[in-house]
Amino acid sequence: MLVLDANILMRAVLGRRIRPLLAKYRSTVRFHAPLTAFREANDNLLHVVPMRGGNLQLALATLHELRESMSRVPLEVYERFEAGARERLVRRDPDDWPILAAALALECAIWTEDRDFFGVGVAT
Helix, strand or coil: CEEECHHHHHHHHHCCCHHHHHHHHCCCCCEEEEHHHHHHHHHHHHHHHHHHCCCHHHHHHHHHHHHHHCEEECHHHHHHHHHHHHHHCCCCCHHHHHHHHHHHHHCCEEECCCHHHCCCCCCC
């Protein structure tokens, strides 16, 4: 199991390497993401795609497909880990607490490119 950070969702939409990896391992690895990660990716796509001259509708549709193809972690699953996650991220980016809390709740690693998760007690 892996919890995906918003930056991985962004790369899955905009890049060429992540989507094939997701497809390749979908049968053996369970991919999860809290809804906040999808919201963050969506908000970032609204700004990044037009700046790059890309097709915003296609990008948002791809993100929607990703959301439907993986397990979305509801707040109820990880909210009891909020305080601990915020404490671990206090010197980094406390806004990333849902990703860390979801990983703690599911007892799994985080797939990210964000160094804020390094050293917080969860594999990345």
